[in-house]
Amino acid sequence: MASVAFVGLGVMGYPMAGHLARAGHEVTVYNRTGEKAAQWVAEHGGKACATPAEAAMEQDFVMICVGNDQDLLEVVSGSEGILAGARSGTVIVDHTTASAGVARQLAQLAAERGVGFLDAPVSGGQAGAEHGQLTVMVGGEEAVFDLARPVISCYAKMVRLMGAVGSGQLTKMVNQICIAGLVQGLSEALHFAQRAGLDGEAAMSVISKGAAQSWQLENRHKTMLAGEYDFGFAVDWMRKDLAIVLDESRRNGAQLPVTALVDQFYAEVQQMGGGRWDTSSLIARLESGK
Known part of the structure; x- marks a missing residue:
């Protein structure tokens, strides 16, 4: 068992830290909103700290899950950040979706x-965080990865080292490119099925057994047909991720015309008041006549 700090107890970090505690690790938590950290300790034990630096002291591992690049820089390298408290030999594992840079x-x-x-x-x-079924794509040195893998596995079904530092973030960008295209395609398919007079759910039950099958189809088509978007990964966060993707593509020369177009479709969803809707809400702009 290891001594582990978890920095950032949002919708992902809160259950991820809980899996560490249930696995028997000694867990210390920090959250910008202290009440959330106190709530976690009341549920899982361990202790809460007032700063990331304090949380990182004498820890074997420090896991992070915060919002964006700026949040990450603050909690790691700020005056009261993790590096101000971490001892030599500690391993930082950053689960934030951020830039490779x-x-x-x-x-x-x-x-x-x-x-x-x-x-x-x-x-x-x-859902993946709550059920300990996350996929984790990692960048870094192999020896450091080997140390951290058993800890990460407490909340993951798949953990893989993708290459040097930055490779995890680049792989997550690949993931978001795929999701953007898949959700737009599914939205158009459902919209077309309904306009054509088909039973949308019946159509999905048939094509899901063939080459069109995907996680998005299996898990989102019913709620999309019902116009329910009050769960899952928010449009605001997807636009943050796609901005990172498109910025990286400008650096490496990748051509991403569909991704750029879907990003603009998500901007329209935001204008409709759907910034906190699930990413499957792309269908809402089609139903609205946009």
């Missing part, structure tokens, strides 16, 4: 203090 920057700062760093964004959404 910030991962490399923080890995360098960590190395200067003798601290390991892995960028390890996740896929699987809130």
Whole structure:
């Protein structure tokens, strides 16, 4: 068993930290809103700290799951950040979806203090976090990954080292490119089926047994048909992720015309008041006549 700090107790981090506690690890938590950390401790035990630096003291591992690059820089390299408290030999595992550039920057700062760093964004959404079924794509040194893998596995069904630092974030970008295209395609298919007078659910039950099958189809078509978008990964967060993808594509020269178009479709959903709707709400803009 390891001593582990978890920084960031949002919809993903809260249950992920809970899996660590249930596995028998000694868990310390930090959250920007202290009441959330106190609630977690009341449910799972362990202790809460007032700063990331305090939470990181004497820990074997520090796991992070915060909002964006700026949040990540603050909790790792700020004056009261993780690196201000972590001892040499600690391993930082960052589950934030962020840019590959910030991962490399923080890995360098960590190395200067003798601290390991892995960028390890996740896929699987809130349900995956709650059920310990996340997919974790990791960038970093193999020796550091080997140390962290048993801990990460407490909340993951798939963990794989993808290459050097930054490779985890790049793989997550690939994931978001796929999801953007899949959800738009599914939205158009359902919209077409209904306009054509078909039973949308019956159509999905048939094509899901063939080449059109996907996680999005299996898990989202019923709620999309019902116009229910009050769960899952929010449009605002998807646009944040797609901005990272498109920025990286400008650097590496990748052509992403469909991804750029779907990003604009999500902007229209935001204008409809759907910033906190699930990403499957792309169908709403079609139904609205846009």
